Amino acid sequence: MIVEFIEFFSLRAHLIFGYLVRVFSILWGLIQDQIFHLPYTDIDYTVFTDGARYMKSGRSPYLRHGYRYSPVFAALSLPNVLLFNEIGKFLFSAFDIANGHLIYKIVAHPLIGCDHRTALMMASLWIYNPLSIVVSTRGSSDSVITFLVLYACHELLNENYFRSGLLLGTAIHCKLYPIIYTLPIYLYLGGKLTSVASINALSPFTRRRLIFLFSVFLSFASLTYLSYIRYGQMYLNEAWLYHISRRDTAHNFSPYFYIYRTIKTSDETALRVVSLFSFVPQFLTIIYLSVRYCVCKDPHKSAIQLMFCLFTSTYIFVTFNKVVTSQYFLWYFSFLPIVTPFLGRLYHRYHEALKLFALWIFGQFQWLLVAYFYQYRRWNCLEILAGCSFLFLLINLIIYGRIVRSFVPIKDRRD
Numbered sequence: 001m002i003v004e005f006i007e008f009f010s011l012r013a014h015l016i017f018g019y020l021v022r023v024f025s026i027l028w029g030l031i032q033d034q035i036f037h038l039p040y041t042d043i044d045y046t047v048f049t050d051g052a053r054y055m056k057s058g059r060s061p062y063l064r065h066g067y068r069y070s071p072v073f074a075a076l077s078l079p080n081v082l083l084f085n086e087i088g089k090f091l092f093s094a095f096d097i098a099n100g101h102l103i104y105k106i107v108a109h110p111l112i113g114c115d116h117r118t119a120l121m122m123a124s125l126w127i128y129n130p131l132s133i134v135v136s137t138r139g140s141s142d143s144v145i146t147f148l149v150l151y152a153c154h155e156l157l158n159e160n161y162f163r164s165g166l167l168l169g170t171a172i173h174c175k176l177y178p179i180i181y182t183l184p185i186y187l188y189l190g191g192k193l194t195s196v197a198s199i200n201a202l203s204p205f206t207r208r209r210l211i212f213l214f215s216v217f218l219s220f221a222s223l224t225y226l227s228y229i230r231y232g233q234m235y236l237n238e239a240w241l242y243h244i245s246r247r248d249t250a251h252n253f254s255p256y257f258y259i260y261r262t263i264k265t266s267d268e269t270a271l272r273v274v275s276l277f278s279f280v281p282q283f284l285t286i287i288y289l290s291v292r293y294c295v296c297k298d299p300h301k302s303a304i305q306l307m308f309c310l311f312t313s314t315y316i317f318v319t320f321n322k323v324v325t326s327q328y329f330l331w332y333f334s335f336l337p338i339v340t341p342f343l344g345r346l347y348h349r350y351h352e353a354l355k356l357f358a359l360w361i362f363g364q365f366q367w368l369l370v371a372y373f374y375q376y377r378r379w380n381c382l383e384i385l386a387g388c389s390f391l392f393l394l395i396n397l398i399i400y401g402r403i404v405r406s407f408v409p410i411k412d413r414r415d
Contacts, residue, residue, distance in 0.1 A: 006124045007117065011104055014120075015097050018127035022093040025137040026086060042327075044069075045077075045088065045139025052077035062234045068242050070174045071227050071235070073141050089139050096136035096143040100127040102150040103337050109157050111303035114341050122337035135327045142327045145175050146334040153310070156185065157303060161208045165215025172216070173223040176243060177331065180286050180313055182216060187294035188306045251371055251385055253324035253364075255393055258386035278322045285316045301409040304342055308407055311335035312400070319396045326364075344406045356399050363395035 006014070029040035051061030051074035061067050061074040079087045104123035107114045114122070126132060136143045148171035155164035168185075171178040189209045204210075227235050251257050256278060263270045293309035294302070314332035318324060340346075346353040367388040373379040 003121070006121055011101070011120055011123060014124055014127050015101060018100060018133075019093060019097045021128070022096065022133055022137050023090070025133055026089045026093065029089070029137060030086065040138060042135075042138040042140050044141065048073050048077040048088065048139070048141065049080045049085065052081045056081050060231045060234060062231055062238045068238045069141070070223070070239060071231060072174055072223070073144075076141075076144070089137055092136045092139060092141060092143050095147045096132055097127065099132070099143060099147050099150055099334060100124075102147070102154055103334070106150065106154055106157065106307070106338050107341070109154070109303075111157050112307070112338070113304075118341050122340060125337040125340070126334070129333065131326065131333060132330055135330055140327045141174075142330050145171055145178065146330060148174070149178050149181065150334060152181075153307070156188075156212075159208075161189070161211040162215045165212045166219040169216040169219030169221075170223065172220050173227075176240075177314075177317060180283075180317055181310055182213075183286065184290040184294045184306060184309045184313060185212065187290050188302060190295070251374065251382075251389075253367060253389060253392055254322055255386060255389040256322045258382070258389065261382070275322070278320070281320045282317050285320075286313045289313050289316070304339075304409040307335060307338045308342065308409065311339050312404065315396075315400055315403075319393065319400070339407070342408055342410065343403060344408045346403070346406045356402055359395055360399055363392040367392050 009017070032038075032040040047064060047066050048069070050064045051067045051069075051071075054061045054063050055071070055074045056078060061071055067074070076091060077088045079091070100123045103126050104119045106112060107122045108116060108119035132143070148167050152164045152167035152171065155161075155167060164185075168178060168181060186209060189212060190206060227239070256274070259274055260271070263274065289309050289312050293305040293312075311332055314335060318328045318331055321328065343353075346356070367385070370381055370385045370388050374381050374385050
């Protein structure tokens with residue numbers, strides 16, 4: 001019945017209806033913020049709005065304690081101050097809906113090879129995804145980042161390398177994590193790899209590689225330099241250096257929070273070692289995945305393999321990150337509809353995919369339940385909460401392994 005409902009309406013109708021669902025969620029959030037103890041609005045949205053107030057008065061948004069983002073988000077939040085407070089949520093929701101449109105265009109692209117029906121189904125996975133609806137309507141800016149990344153991928157498939165690089169560079173300026181996509185795209189742009197001409201895939205001097213890398217650097221450096229000129233060292237400290245050396249002891253899905261808590265704050269060496277080591281499994285895995293999927297012999301599968309590499313790289317990056325919150329899941333969820341048609345049994349036998357999804361939901365639920373009693377009921381269960389974090393990590397790795405084994409990069413797949 002769900003499939004028939006999706007196929008009955010056009011993509012435009014789904015986009016409009018999906019946005020109306022988000023509008024309703026925003027209106028509900030106004031009620032929840034006034035009535036319930038647990039607020040609906042994300043704390044980041046409040047920080048963006050406060051930063052916009054500083055910006056409006058001609059001062060630095062970094063004077064607001066906790067503002068550790070690009071000034072772009074304070075600028076986007078200026079209508080919150082000039083018009084009404086919730087307008088930014090409507091803007092972030094519009095970016096979220098635009099992501100659904102981009103997913104359709106990528107899945108239907110000739111290099112990916114899916115038909116209209118499949119592309120519509122995959123776009124609907126995002127449009128009606130409860131997680132993306134809640135995160136964007138609470139006022140999180142992650143929909144802007146995923147929009148820039150997906151738009152960059154779309155332009156890359158269209159061979160608009162300069163525009164793709166500008167978009168990715170902008171995304172990296174706004175939030176550092178998209179930098180992990182530069183290596184797989186760089187390798188993808190090397191072209192066909194054969195035993196005779198393998199140097200072509202490894203040479204840094206191909207024309208399209210240079211265009212892409214130059215445009216990434218151009219947009220990233222320009223925006224970052226302009227931000228530094230305007231807001232000085234405080235911008236570098238808060239927007240960049242803080243995140244690199246961040247040691248978050250607040251409980252979150254990542255087990256690192258407990259590791260940091262068990263180390264004495266006076267033991268600076270141990271804290272530094274843990275902070276640096278946390279990047280090792282992330283980037284070693286990204287290098288491995290980039291080489292495995294993007295140094296490709298078959299040009300008819302390379303675009304599909306690139307999308308799968310971007311998905312798995314993001315999945316691993318989030319899973320092993322020092323800080324993991326719910327909006328981080330959107331980083332890899334934005335690629336999931338694109339690669340789903342190529343997940344073999346998980347795609348054709350949806351009950352198996354539902355089992356994995358249920359396992360993932362259980363991993364979150366068991367953590368959230370204990371976190372609720374720890375934070376709001378003041379139970380002394382920190383060690384149990386840490387155990388829940390490690391269990392969630394294990395569940396994510398099990399799901400990752402199942403997804404990788406299911407991947408079948410077949411172009412022109414018809415379902």
